[in-house]
Amino acid sequence: MIKRFFIVVISICSILSAGAQTKYDETGWLPDKENHLVYDFYGLLESSQVDGLEERLLAFNDSTSNQIVVMITPGFGGSDISSFAFDVGNKWGIGQGEFANGVIIIVKPKDDTDGQVEIAVGTGLEGALPDIFCKRIIEDEMIPHFRENDYMGGINAALDIILPVCAGEYNFDQYKKDNKVPSWFILLCLIAFIGVIVWATKNSGSGGSGGAYLGGYGPTSTWSSAGGGWNSGSSGGGFGGFGGGSFSGGGASGRW
Amino acid sequence: MKKSIWILLGIVAIIVLWAVSANNKMITKQENATSKWGNVQADYQRRKDLVEQAINIVKGAGNYESSTLEKVIQARNNAPQLDANDLSEENIAKFQAAYDKMAQEMTRAINVTVERYPELTATKNYQEFQTQVEGCENRINVSRKAFNDAVRDYNTTIRRFPNSVIAGMFGHEKMGYFQASEGADQAPSTEALL
Numbered sequence: 001m002i003k004r005f006f007i008v009v010i011s012i013c014s015i016l017s018a019g020a021q022t023k024y025d026e027t028g029w030l031p032d033k034e035n036h037l038v039y040d041f042y043g044l045l046e047s048s049q050v051d052g053l054e055e056r057l058l059a060f061n062d063s064t065s066n067q068i069v070v071m072i073t074p075g076f077g078g079s080d081i082s083s084f085a086f087d088v089g090n091k092w093g094i095g096q097g098e099f100a101n102g103v104i105i106i107v108k109p110k111d112d113t114d115g116q117v118e119i120a121v122g123t124g125l126e127g128a129l130p131d132i133f134c135k136r137i138i139e140d141e142m143i144p145h146f147r148e149n150d151y152m153g154g155i156n157a158a159l160d161i162i163l164p165v166c167a168g169e170y171n172f173d174q175y176k177k178d179n180k181v182p183s184w185f186i187l188l189c190l191i192a193f194i195g196v197i198v199w200a201t202k203n204s205g206s207g208g209s210g211g212a213y214l215g216g217y218g219p220t221s222t223w224s225s226a227g228g229g230w231n232s233g234s235s236g237g238g239f240g241g242f243g244g245g246s247f248s249g250g251g252a253s254g255r256w
Numbered sequence: 257m258k259k260s261i262w263i264l265l266g267i268v269a270i271i272v273l274w275a276v277s278a279n280n281k282m283i284t285k286q287e288n289a290t291s292k293w294g295n296v297q298a299d300y301q302r303r304k305d306l307v308e309q310a311i312n313i314v315k316g317a318g319n320y321e322s323s324t325l326e327k328v329i330q331a332r333n334n335a336p337q338l339d340a341n342d343l344s345e346e347n348i349a350k351f352q353a354a355y356d357k358m359a360q361e362m363t364r365a366i367n368v369t370v371e372r373y374p375e376l377t378a379t380k381n382y383q384e385f386q387t388q389v390e391g392c393e394n395r396i397n398v399s400r401k402a403f404n405d406a407v408r409d410y411n412t413t414i415r416r417f418p419n420s421v422i423a424g425m426f427g428h429e430k431m432g433y434f435q436a437s438e439g440a441d442q443a444p445s446t447e448a449l450l
Binding site: 132135247253 | 384397
């Protein structure tokens with residue numbers, strides 16, 4: 001809450017000092033990552049809109065593991081919008097680990113200078129969101145709304161398309177499956193289990209029950225530890241944080 | 257007497273172990289840079305494939321000057337592959353120059369065509385082509401940056417004393433960087449096409 005308050009204060013300051021070169025245009029400026037998905041450095045959206053958007057993206061992150069960041073900024077750290085987007089994506093690690101399933105949408109509203117928009121796509125989602133597709137979303141869905149100063153409408157129209165497409169490419173079940181215990185490990189446990197049983201039956205008597213208990217214990221503990229590790233990644237009420245990256249240049253940009 | 261031999265042997269063993277681990281570290285970093293080069297090469301190959309499309313667009317427009325196309329084709333044929341073992345500053349500069357020339361000729365051919373047929377810019381082919389040029393240049397920028405970072409990491413490691421001694425012994429040489437493009441060999445922006 002305090003963080004959001006600061007962002008609003010900073011954004012207001014940036015508007016007041018408009019005209020002069022702000023820190024957003026300073027070479028090398030790159031925002032610090034915070035534990036949320038919507039960033040409005042421009043102070044363009046109302047706080048209820050920011051909350052609504054955050055909620056939508058958070059729910060999407062929780063249900064599909066795809067991370068989508070929306071950022072509204074007056075400048076790109078002296079760089080062009082595309083390079084800026086890839087830098088943010090890679091430095092923050094948007095997406096989940098090796099799956100690189102992150103998307104970052106950057107909007108620079110039209111003021112004295114042209115409006116600009118970029119959809120940068122992590123390598124894991126480039127199959128679902130090819131460059132040309134992103135370009136179409138920008139030109140046909142976003143810019144028409146942006147031209148009428150309906151920024152929220154433009155962003156939502158883009159998300160209406162992007163979310164279902166990303167969900168189809170890479171869904172929650174697949175994510176769970178990929179994070180399962182490797183099969184060789186299960187095999188190893190199985191062999192150990194059989195070994196223990198064989199050993200236990202050979203040494204029949206008091207050792208039998210102890211051995212069987214030990215064998216049964218091994219796989220159970222592995223399973224629960226694997227489940228726990230996965231849970232810490234994306235469950236719970238709040239945002240679990242970033243941890244991926246790998247933006248190699250996929251996406252598209254537009255100008256109006 | 258016996259004790260001092262043991263101490264000496266111990267010191268030698270420690271030095272050997274350190275040398276082996278330092279050497280391994282350098283090899284890892286070099287391999288990392290080399291693999292990043294693979295990405296760079298793949299992204300430049302993408303640019304080469306785009307030239308093919310540009311040629312088709314120009315041909316599709318009909319009534320083009322064959323000299324324009326010849327230049328593009330020649331520039332494309334001159335764009336080399338660069339083996340990961342020859343990544344010296346000079347070779348990389350040559351590689352970059354050849355591909356930038358190719359991109360320039362491609363842009364020029366397209367521009368000439370668009371001047372003659374302004375209606376071309378409204379076609380789906382052309383718009384998709386534009387998006388692909390943009391995406392291609394973005395990918396090249398990103399992979400070039402990643403390659404430079406990896407090379408910087410490797411070069412810093414091998415040039416620092418005492419690693420430099422090991423690097424000299426095992427023949428780890430400095431790798432070249434991509435230099436920032438000067439105005440002329442700046443990647444063709446899509447706005448320039450319009």
